Amino acid sequence: MKLPYIIIVDDDEQVLRAIQHDIRNEYRTKYKVAATESPLEALELIKE
Amino acid sequence: MENVTTTELRNTIALKDLPEEALQWLLDHSKYEEFEDGTVIGKYGDPAEWMWFILEGSADFYMNINGRLVYYFTFENNPQTGGVGGLIPYSRMKTLPGNSYAIGRVRVISLHKNYFHELEQLNPEFIQQLIGYMTERARAFATTQLQHEKVNALGKLAAGIAHELNNPAAAINSISNELYKRLGRNYELTENLLHSNMQPELIHTIRAIVLKKEAESGQKSKLTVLQKMDAEDTLADWLENSKITDNRALAETFTEFGFSIEELENICSMAGDSFKIVLPWLENLLISQKNLTDLDDASNRISTLVGAIKSHVHMDRMGDLQSTNIHVDIENTLTLLGHKLREKNITVKKLFYEKMPLIPAYVSELNQVWTNIIDNAVFALEKNGILTIESCLEDDEVSVNIIDNGPGIPKEIMSRIFDPFFTTKKVGEGTGIGLDLVNRAIKHHRGKIKVTSEPGNTEFSVFLPLIQKE
Numbered sequence: 041m042k043l044p045y046i047i048i049v050d051d052d053e054q055v056l057r058a059i060q061h062d063i064r065n066e067y068r069t070k071y072k073v074a075a076t077e078s079p080l081e082a083l084e085l086i087k088e
Numbered sequence: 089m090e091n092v093t094t095t096e097l098r099n100t101i102a103l104k105d106l107p108e109e110a111l112q113w114l115l116d117h118s119k120y121e122e123f124e125d126g127t128v129i130g131k132y133g134d135p136a137e138w139m140w141f142i143l144e145g146s147a148d149f150y151m152n153i154n155g156r157l158v159y160y161f162t163f164e165n166n167p168q169t170g171g172v173g174g175l176i177p178y179s180r181m182k183t184l185p186g187n188s189y190a191i192g193r194v195r196v197i198s199l200h201k202n203y204f205h206e207l208e209q210l211n212p213e214f215i216q217q218l219i220g221y222m223t224e225r226a227r228a229f230a231t232t233q234l235q236h237e238k239v240n241a242l243g244k245l246a247a248g249i250a251h252e253l254n255n256p257a258a259a260i261n262s263i264s265n266e267l268y269k270r271l272g273r274n275y276e277l278t279e280n281l282l283h284s285n286m287q288p289e290l291i292h293t294i295r296a297i298v299l300k301k302e303a304e305s306g307q308k309s310k311l312t313v314l315q316k317m318d319a320e321d322t323l324a325d326w327l328e329n330s331k332i333t334d335n336r337a338l339a340e341t342f343t344e345f346g347f348s349i350e351e352l353e354n355i356c357s358m359a360g361d362s363f364k365i366v367l368p369w370l371e372n373l374l375i376s377q378k379n380l381t382d383l384d385d386a387s388n389r390i391s392t393l394v395g396a397i398k399s400h401v402h403m404d405r406m407g408d409l410q411s412t413n414i415h416v417d418i419e420n421t422l423t424l425l426g427h428k429l430r431e432k433n434i435t436v437k438k439l440f441y442e443k444m445p446l447i448p449a450y451v452s453e454l455n456q457v458w459t460n461i462i463d464n465a466v467f468a469l470e471k472n473g474i475l476t477i478e479s480c481l482e483d484d485e486v487s488v489n490i491i492d493n494g495p496g497i498p499k500e501i502m503s504r505i506f507d508p509f510f511t512t513k514k515v516g517e518g519t520g521i522g523l524d525l526v527n528r529a530i531k532h533h534r535g536k537i538k539v540t541s542e543p544g545n546t547e548f549s550v551f552l553p554l555i556q557k558e
Binding site: 051052054055057058061062064068069072074075076081084085088 | 255256258259262263266312313314317336337340382385386389430433
């Protein structure tokens with residue numbers, strides 16, 4: 041089963057991890073939750 | 089002008105020594121006005137064409153700063169302003185820079201600027217005296233402006249610090265909540281573990297594996313997000329096939345700690361039937377451990393920030409010469425300006441001279457030097473710009489070069505950048521005192537400052553002597 045992505049971007053690693061953690065707890069079954077500090081990497085992910 | 093007499097005019101300080109015929113001339117050429125308490129005498133943007141002399145009452149002047157009216161000072165019949173307001177001869181003011189409001193009942197006489205020339209012919213000394221009042225007024229303006237700039241600068245610093253502190257504080261809050269949950273779950277998982285028929289020695293083995301993982305974690309190359317997601321998927325599938333519930337959450341944690349399927353299989357083979365209980369128990373332990381690491385990071389970040397603020401303003405030692413490590417000072421400054429650097433995604437290159445000795449300095453003043461120069465550089469830089477900070481030791485002095493690859497300082501303003509109140513920023517946005525402070529602080533240290541600028545390379549070089557005389 042292919043799950044849709046949620047992509048989180050923030051320049052603060054600690055904030056990023058906290059947000060990813062919260063969103064995963066809520067949406068783990070419905071989405072894949074990717075998190076990155078780099079906007080470029082986020083764009084790459086969207087392309088994929 | 090029925091109500092006003094030359095005798096009454098003499099009550100206004102600016103006019104008290106004027107000869108009778110000059111006063112009469114003034115009366116003949118001026119218009120008389122009255123304002124009720126609180127009404128507008130002069131409005132922002134109106135042409136500045138009238139000089140007014142206060143006969144009664146006073147006026148509060150509010151400067152228009154980016155659309156906000158800020159109280160500057162009060163015109164009244166005192167020796168500073170002489171009771172003179174509005175346009176003064178030789179003033180270059182074209183339009184009113186703010187609003188003036190009547191305080192109490194205000195009575196004035198106003199002279200139109202078309203008569204200024206005639207007035208000068210009639211009484212040149214009086215014009216001199218008026219220019220004196222204008223100078224006083226400019227000084228009052230400058231003082232108030234300086235105070236506003238200082239308050240603004242402080243406000244900006246506080247906002248930056250609040251932002252910097254807020255993130256780790258929020259992180260600590262969220263992590264400790266998570267840790268509570270995990271500890272609660274530990275009761276349940278431990279109970280399950282005791283019910284299973286696993287060998288106690290297994291815990292020992294698992295501990296060894298986790299320790300090994302920790303040791304490896306530092307050197308392992310970071311996976312890209314996509315690689316990580318793939319690894320999670322693979323693990324999640326494997327866990328699902330092994331009939332383990334919560335497989336996704338477990339997969340996320342095990343991937344985070346760099347566990348491969350082989351390693352998990354290895355644990356499972358040792359655990360036998362109880363692996364379904366062992367893996368969730370292990371995951372819970374790993375997460376708790378990671379939470380503690382994150383807590384540590386977040387609280388360290390707060391301590392570093394508070395340390396930076398403390399040493400920056402030199403709370404504990406004021407005004408004396410102290411030996412200081414300028415590299416640490418510059419690092420602290422960068423920490424405090426961190427939010428600005430991140431906002432523009434600026435790369436900071438530090439080329440520090442390795443054996444830099446401590447140098448004697450008035451540390452908080454010197455920190456102002458670093459702050460102002462770096463702040464200017466950051467302001468000048470565009471997104472993704474590069475800020476380079478070099479330090480060198482030459483004979484009897486230390487030099488620090490702060491270089492940005494922004495658009496550069498235009499040649500025509502180069503000679504004025506150190507002038508107090510000179511700024512290219514909008515009113516209220518820039519201090520115009522930054523580089524003046526820098527200059528004064530460096531002079532205090534008997535140092536030198538040099539600037540070179542061309543598009544793509546602006547360099548501020550600060551030279552400080554290794555020895556200071558008290």
